Amino acid sequence: MQNSDQHVSFRKRVVAFLQHWVALAGHSFFEDPVGAAFIEEIYCAILEDSRDQPQLLAELSAVEQLMQERERALGSSTRAPVILLDSGTVRDLPINSPALPFDLCIIKVHCVEAHRTSTLKVRSDIKCDSLRRLAAQKLGLGNGEGVELVELKSNGEKVTFSSDDVGVPSSMSHNGRLFACFKDQIDSLVILPEQSGPSESVHSVILETLSSAELAQHLLIYHWQLFHNTHEYELLYQTIGRNRFPGRLPVNLDLFVRRFNELQFWVITEILLCTALSKRAHLVKKFIKIALHAKNSHDLFSFFAITLGLSNVAISRLSQTWEKVSTKFRKQFFEFESLLDPSRNHRAYRLLVAKISPPVIPFIPLLLKDLLFIHEGNKTSFEGMVNFEKMHMMAQTLRNLRAYKAHAPAIDASKVSPEAQHLVHNFRVIDDQRKFIQMSKALEPRMKDS
Structure with a gap:
């Protein structure tokens, strides 16, 4: 009798552990073939044992639910791939599913010889070595021996990818372009005209037709989708x-971080492309109002991206523009800026987050910074023993991330315009700080700038 009770107790604990594991890992648990097979093995064992041990019927029901989750996860893993990025522009995001490593990216690879370009459709998790050989073949550079893949950014910076890099298309900068060239050609790479970004606003209709509240709402909807799709594990992969994680790629995190930069650059771009002083001041005021709505909606992602954009030196030096902004809005913005204060480990931001309840779309760059600080500042093992203190610190950051998405934000579907929602998915931006400064000085030159 005692053995029978122990037998039941052991199985109850195994099922409880398994439920907790799946709840933490989510879709990632079933992406691993071993995990998917393990669920089935446990199900068969509990099914057989429950015939003689009716005390295990509740556990059988629990494992059946896990099997249903497994089937749903495997179903999404066998869906048709979508094109996530088309030459750097977000094209399709899966509906009711995160982006997966087999989803596709369309990327142009340029060659300095004869100014050739090849457009490739590749998996988002393609290894740099495979992409290099494919590009070399398409561009007539032989088998790829001696060929380097280099991102040329809009500011002239060059980044050479190593052969074991993964997810090149989703990790590039907004106006960066990919070149396949030999090592001795890297220094001769020249920025393409298309990398300069827009010369006039292509999004003025959004800013003119949508109110600040409406724009903040549309940003919230899109950013919640990106955040919800980003599993906590992806932050670990990145950190x-x-x-180091074969078959895994933080592609949803890539899209999320990319969007943060895009929104920040968009704020700067729109203001600097506005040549009329009064209109420019109105635009600054509107972005402050959007940031306020975002903060009140707990969309700290949008709030800090907009605030950082307005804090950029190319915008902050526009004294004539800021003089046209009312004292009320300038004071409001100074309060926003104070939340960016990095002193005392970003205490102002952390106090803000502690005061608000989920759902929250967090300031993702700071979360990544926290994890990197923990990872690089603490040994994973010491004298053959695992540093569990480090694991607990990283786990706490990830628990916070999970808590932020405990439930979805309340969204009034009747106020959501599909057309406007589509428009806010991609912003054409300038991403060169030197160009921002040049544009700023051209708009409002000072005596010492002349």
Whole structure:
């Protein structure tokens, strides 16, 4: 009798542990073939044992639910791939599913010889070495021997990818372009005209037709989708090393971080492309109002991206523009800026987050910074023993991330315009700080700038 009770107790604990594990790992648990097979093995064992042990019927029901989750996860894993990025522009995001490593990206690879370009459709998790050989073949550069893949950014910076890098298309900068060239050609790479970004606003209709509240709402909807799709594990992949997790790729995190930069650049771009002083001041005021709505909706992602954009030196030096902004809005913005204060480990931001309840779309760059600080500042093991203190610190950051998405934000579907929602998915931006400064000085030159 005692053995029978122990037998039941052991199985109850195994099922409880398994439920907790799946709840933490989510879709990632079933992406691993071993995990998917393990669920089935446990199900068969509990099914057989429950015939003689009716005390296990509740556990059988629990494992059946896990099997249903497994089937749903495997179903999404066998869906048709979508094109996530088309030459750097977000094209399709899966509906009711995160982006997965087999989803596709369309990327142009340029060649300095004869100014050739090849457009490739590749998996988002393609290894740099495979992409390099494919590009070399398409561009007539032989088998790829000696060929380097280099991102040329709009500011002239060059980034050479290593052969074991993964997810190149989703990790590039907004106006960066990919070149396949030999090592001795890297220094001769020249920025393409298209990398300069827009010369006039292509989004003025959004800013003119939508109110600040409406724009903030549309940003909230899109950013919640990106955040909800980003699993906590992806932050670990990024922190510990993208190439150290075969078959895994933080592609949703890539899209999320990319969007943060895009929104920040968009604020700067729109203001600097506005040549009329009064209109420019109105635009600054509107972005402050959007940031306020975002903060009140707990969309700290949008709030800080907009605030950082307005804090950029190319905008902050526009004294004539800021003089046209009312004292009320300038004071409001100074309060926003104070939340960016990095002193005392970003205490102002952390106090803000502690005061608000989920759902929250967080300031993702700071979360990544926290994890990187923990990872690089603490040894994973010491004298053959695992540093569990480090694990607990990283786990706490990830628990916070999970808590932020405990439930979805309340969204009034009747106020959501599909057309406007589509428009806010991609912003054409300038992403070169030197160009921002040049544009700023051209708008409002000072004596010492002349």
